[in-house]
Amino acid sequence: ADTIKVGILHSLSGTMAISETALKNVALMTIEEINANGGVMGKQLEPVVVDPASDWPLFAERARQLITQDKVSVVFGCWTSVSRKSVLPVFKELNGLLFYPVQYEGEELEKNVFYTGAAPNQQAIPATEYLMSEEGGAARRFVLLGTDYVHPRTTNKILRAFLNSKGIPDSDIMEEYTPFGHSDYQTIIANIKKFSAGGKTAVISTINGDSNVPFYRELGNAGLAATDVPVVAFSVGEEELRGVDTKPLLGHLAAWNYFMSVDNPANEAFVSKYRAWAKANNVPNADTVVTNDPMEATYVGINMWKQAVEKAGTTDVDAVIEAMGGQTFDAPSGFTLKMDETNHHLHKPVLIGEVRDDGQFDVVWETDSPIRAQPWSPYIEGNESKLGK
Amino acid sequence: MFRSLLRLLVLLIAFAAGSVHAALPPEVLSGLGSKSFGERIDAIEALAIAGPAGAQVLDAIEAGDFGALDERPVIVRGDTVIDMASGEPLEAAASDVSKLRVNNRVRRAISTARAGVELETGSEAQRLAAAQTLVDNASERLLPLFDRVIENETLASVRELVVLARARVLLGSDDPADRRAAAEALGESSDRAVLTLLAPLVERQPGEAGAPGPWNDPDASVRAAAADSITAIERRVAFAANVAIVFSGVSLGSILLLAALGLAITFGVMGVINMAHGELLMVGAYATYLVQNVFRTQFPEYFDFYVLAAVPVAFFVAAAVGVVMERTVLRYLYGRPLESLLATWGLSLVLIQAARVTFGPQNLELSNPSWMSGSVELFAGLSLPWNRIVIVGFSGFVLLLIWLMMQRTRLGMFVRAVTQNRPMAGCVGVPTARVDTMAFAIGAGVAGLGGLALSQIANVGPAMGQGYIVDSFMVVVLGGVGQLAGAVSAAFGLGIFTKFLEGWTGAVVAKILVLVFIIMFIQKRPQGIFALKGRFADQ
Amino acid sequence: MDVNTPFLREPGDAPGHRGGPERHTVRHGELDLSHKVILYLDGITVSFDGFRALNELSLTVDAGELRCIIGPNGAGKTTMMDVITGKTRPDSGKAYFGQTIDLTRMTEPEIAHMGIGRKFQKPTVFEQLTVFENLELAMKADKRVRRALFARLSDEQRDRISDTLKRIRLTDAADRVAGLLSHGQKQWLEIGMLLMQEPRLLLLDEPVAGMTDDETERTAELFVSLAGEHSLVVVEHDMSFVEALGGKVTVLHEGSVLADGPLKDVQADERVIEVYLGR
Amino acid sequence: MLKVENLHQYYGGGSHILRGLSFEVPVGKVTTLLGRNGVGKTTLLKTLMGLVPSAQGTITLNGADITKAPSYKRVAAGIGYVPQGREIFPRLTVEENLLMGLATCPGSAKIPERVFDMFPVLKQMMHRRGGDLSGGQQQQLAIGRALAFGPKLLILDEPTEGIQPSIIKDIGNAIRTLAESGEMAILLVEQYYDFARDLSDHYLLMERGEIVMRGAGEDMDADGVREELAV
Amino acid sequence: MRTPFTVRLFSNLPASARIALALFALAAFVWVPVAHLVLPAEHALHLSGYWVSLLGKILCYMIVAVAMDLIWGYAGILSLGHGMFFALGGYAFGMYLMRQIGRDGSYGSDLPDFMVFLAWEELPWYWAGSDSFLWTVFLAMAVPGVVAFIFGWFAFRSRIKGVYFSIITQALTYAAMLLFFRNETGFGGNNGFTDFKRILGHSITSPEMRVTLFALSALLLIFCLLLGRYLVTSRFGRVLAAIRDAESRVMFIGYNPLHYKLFIWTLSAVLCGLAGALYVPQVGIINPSEMSPANSIEIAVWVAVGGRGSLIGAVVGAGVVNLAKTWFTVTVPEYWPFMLGFLFIAVTLFMPQGIVGLVRKLFSRRRAQPADEKPADDTPTTPAADAADESTQTRDPLARGA
């Protein structure tokens, strides 16, 4: 064929559409851009968009369909870990190739997957270190607050071990979970208030999705200001903040590998390209679209894949996997990202941003250079043998 | 201590000299750029007492407009770069300035520093705010200030706060009398943090081999005073905490109620298993969003009233959607509740996706108007968020409206009659189709009002309704289908029960326990709290 | 009865949730008629929100008797039947079936199983089932799940059903869905179901309402022929029907017995004329 | 008053229940409709009330064609209906049930006293829910409800069912009085032959969806209506 | 017993049903294996693994739909919690699949991966025996069965009916979902179980295994249909219908509705559990979202679309809805909810008896068009007609086992 098919596997309906639709958009934009620049090896890319509808088994079914029926060369997709877990066996069985663009809990490394989002050590650990630093407020007590499922639970497990290793006793750590879609944070905010009476406290939030709005609303109205008890979130980006009136949230934090507000030419180009694309494609509210970390990761992933294909001279999965290692790309984050030679994760910088009143983030801290991912956390038992990976 | 006093002196002299910009000595400004946090904070404190010029710099720092141009402190105003030392604009691009990063630490330092100044010189409101800030950030350095304020301050509330602040500092004094006085004074506090301060006073140091060591505080009278104060504070704190739990339960209850009231009509009274109820909530919330945007662009000066304006809009927009649903689909399904499940499930899919393609899949931003933001401190240690208070009141209002409608109007009676025996209602002269439409419209409209209320608490997005549908059905059913009073007691009962449980078990287990409780409760009362009694009930 | 799963257990064995710990357990066919009394009500009181529908009602019905109960609307006749069949629990008082069976402690299916059948005031049949199936279900048989799963109609049972169909004149309508029957037809069907059930005691609440005079007569004949073998308690407002039945008449008023005796005497009773018959 | 011409009705997919009925119900007179179980009497009344559609034929009330009118318009035109099986609103109170009878009147209308004169028990049970009443009480309520708004045509489907003898007598008297007042037309379906005969000015005898006999009330015995019903 | 039960299962089937079953069996047991295993991939009639898995999954849904129809269509009990029974069956068998991974997981441990990284030292007690195929198959039936039995026992004993029952079943599945989301529960949190490798030592991804699972699903479906058909045509089925109509009347003629409801309810749950057990290896994942209330509602929707109260309707409904969803999410990924939503609305408005009802009507129309009589329009589209058909039924939505 004279086109190369690429699959886009993001939920456009159901609970995850809220996050994943933008990833589909940015993927289409990137593909258009590549096509406009002559495609890959002279061939145009042909996106195949399907909707797995936030239904995990359907993810697997759609993945199988993309690979066997549509014969795509690569798939960009998934947001939640469970969706990734659901498609993994399919990619392994059929030797497909998946680019996964979201921060996740680690503890996984598959030949058929490239992880362009952050591993825990590229997000959670640096952020916690920041909170403990003089500059970050020298917190000595921590509230680990999350939605009750694997990603927060694992992240917090890692964090607890990390904090313990830094001399924070368990009595100074409060761990709380809420169900998916929880919308009443009165009790929890009251508990945080109570807990924070005991000393300098910070909240590490792995609350996911829709619960963030009521959480931050309650936080704002309860008068827990960031100067007293800062909250650092791992799942709140520009897209999530669109639903929140951020004025009361000034100074709360988020840790990512990219913020829309980072100031550099690559990002400027990225943002304006996406804006233009959104307008041209009649995306609802096109004039206020934002970019965020997983979108950047998607963008980087597609471009790196293109480079790898060109290096390999073929879209053959094994050849491309081989060629991916060591690829670099000047990412919108302002850093040159490298795909690790062995562990399928990107070396990523860590940025900590403070919420501004316009829903953007001010970067208050960042690493000097990208850091290598540790998909197998040293804080989890049994991983000793894998740490090199 | 000494250093800052010295600096103060320098600054005061400079201030007296009258030159605003020159008033800021270069070392203060360069201190801002220091790598050491301590120096930065000192510089900020210096700025705070440096009069208008200092205030200007602090403002610029807070706004993120302060920076350095080749180590020269500058302020960026739009595109112009102003030299701090001279006050003159410089020929430099704003983008060349490396801005000073403000973070929470800096912000806190600024507010503390400002408070130190405003506590003496500010307006009443400023003084109170300053005192509140300083209670949490008191330091020895401020003692003279505190003493002056205690002497001169006219506002009792400010004075009380400052006394507490002062006591906090003095708790660390070497003089037992000071410590005792401080410990006694702190007994008036309702702040849990004070407990952390007092607790060590009544504890022993770890001794050898498990034997009790010496007391942390050698003076017995100090310990006694501290113990008394701890008891007093704990009592107050516990009371406030209980009131807070009850309030949060009532608040959760009112949310549940508002989410469920519309359903209490469409399902409870009319018998339509309305799976699209959540989407009617969503419609109400989106209508509120649109009203907000109109206000934001057209009448920004009246922005605070957008919620009020949204009340009728949310009602009528949701009612209109309800009318369309009723006229086109549901009217063919009365008396066939199971089919209404299927059709409304379809409607709900359609409505969600319609919202998604027109407004985008993201959550929409809705701001609380200023009178619904923040919280009110009911008494020390208990502050209640305004938006929740307003919503509790609003739920009462909507409830009253519905009660009047169903019990006090002929329409209400017709609706009940039609749903009990549709053909016969026609045979006594009730235009059944019209009554159905009206009733459904009202139910939908009330759901719209529920959506409006939810938009002030939770997120607004295409799928928001899905999060409420299960709870709404639980409330209506637990209360007893068709029983308004039942829905009310179910909503508040569940709310308060949930909140007490949450305190014990955490939110997840609480939710599971609440569900289990509902299951068990229905075993005891198979027709809900307000079961219909009577011989017709089981026929 | 080698049954070990609870839900396949004999109804009489099922741990009744209403009964107390020392609940009277009864077995099929244990009806004790040694004193010739089949139904014994003593001091039954039922009140609804303060309103006494039954007030210290006492009544006995002999085995094989055909008893008519009359009384003004709202006198408590239907409520009395509700008590006997376990639908309503009395606030106080005793209700015995035969000598030993305490009705106030049994569930409806248990009571039905003991041999009390009832026809409701408002005809209630299984509207989605055919006339034939209605009768089949009512038929006296082992009514446990396990039996129902493997049950097949024997020829003899088929004959019984068609006999009954003939008797209630619904042979032509045997395959019609009962919901489509007219009011009177449903009345007949319900009587038919009762006959299939072969109860020891039949409670009939206004069985001839909505029937033509001719049908009323035939119903009376039917009931009279059933008496002796069965015991019947019939509630009716149709005096000619009551007369045709010829049994003893009890007049209820405001929840207790106002008068009883042969119809002639009762009809002559001033109080009965005053509250019930009218002048 | 009411004029029915060549009325046909079929139930679900085929069975022909009413087969070309024609009759009139004159004002000031009691017209009784008799027939064995299942001949279609109730169906006819339901058709008159618009509860089931008529396939063919016309129904006129005071010259106005109401064949296609919805039920509530027929009530507004002056028809009061006492259905078979009471059909009261079980979860409304007795008072509300009676008020429902005034649905076509302005909101301020009061329940007329004659209803309570006729059925004193209703006054007594004013605030009890309809569904809690005994069968006979419900039947009284259903009649009271139909009378409440003062209909021009009163349709009664076996109104005496389940009612104690003394009240049946009262109902009979009431129907007589209402008819004799000359303002009301009454169509009565009744199985209770003696009651029907005593009241009838005209009778109609129905069989298999057709009217097979009709005549004056006093001729009923002579015409052998009782025997017809008995077959 | 006079005739063996298996024979009786077939005995009262109409000829058309026997032919349809035979055709279905032929397709499932001959055509699919041949088209997938024998025909080369390039062959025009080759059936890809994608289709075999997809159809296998839909077969499992069909079984669930039949189970749902037994309880809802025939006994009038609407369960909004059947997704839980399905998931419990799936989890039970999933445990076995997890154990079969052996040391091939990421951590090379005997424990499933998620246990390793949550620092579980050993299998929790309820995983005992999970390495035994037979035991987990038993669990897949027993767990949903026992849960259903206990729940049903209490619920039916308290005479919980109609929406009250529906809502507490919804509460049940919702609570179960939250419970399974927790990592502590020991079932892998929201990631659930995935990355299965083997069944009975055979690779789970091999074409043969795929066809085997497919055929087993088909077999189970056939069994469910026969069993269902037998039940609903037996006296047991008529008692159920009677209970649905007038429960108290049923008691007055001496049946104990509790036992009847409990039997069909438990049976339905067991069938769901088996379907779940077959579903998991075919889709490769089981996680708590299968217990979300929406999933259970969807099951009811399948049945309603196909035609409640008809076994074949349930099968058709599950097939149509799921194929439509598959088709739409691919062809119109952004608009498929509109398609599906309008489909549901159209079915309710124009096919009150579901798809099967419509087909039936078309047939009976054609066959029995009376020459002389003009049949009344019996689609209840006018309020009056609606009222007419209703007047014979109970109006109270609650009384009708909504």
Ligand SMILES: Nc1ncnc2c1ncn2[C@@H]1O[C@H](COP(=O)(O)OP(=O)(O)OP(=O)(O)O)[C@@H](O)[C@H]1O
């Ligand atoms: N659940 C209830 N709540 C309130 N009142 C009730 C209830 N059940 C019955 N009653 C009242 O109890 C009285 C007795 O009713 P019951 O139905 O037993 O009368 P009845 O003798 O059968 O009358 P009828 O001849 O009219 O059928 C009536 O006045 C009725 O209104």
Ligand SMILES: Nc1ncnc2c1ncn2[C@@H]1O[C@H](COP(=O)(O)OP(=O)(O)OP(=O)(O)O)[C@@H](O)[C@H]1O
């Ligand atoms: N919805 C329906 N669909 C089909 N047939 C019906 C329907 N309703 C009633 N029928 C049939 O129509 C016929 C007439 O019924 P109808 O109720 O009019 O009789 P009726 O003369 O009032 O009898 P009764 O004296 O018993 O009340 C009966 O055979 C009945 O089975």
Ligand SMILES: NC(N)=O
């Ligand atoms: N990987 C996540 N955020 O689930």
Ligand SMILES: [Mg+2]
């Ligand atoms: Mg009675």
Ligand SMILES: [Mg+2]
């Ligand atoms: Mg009739």
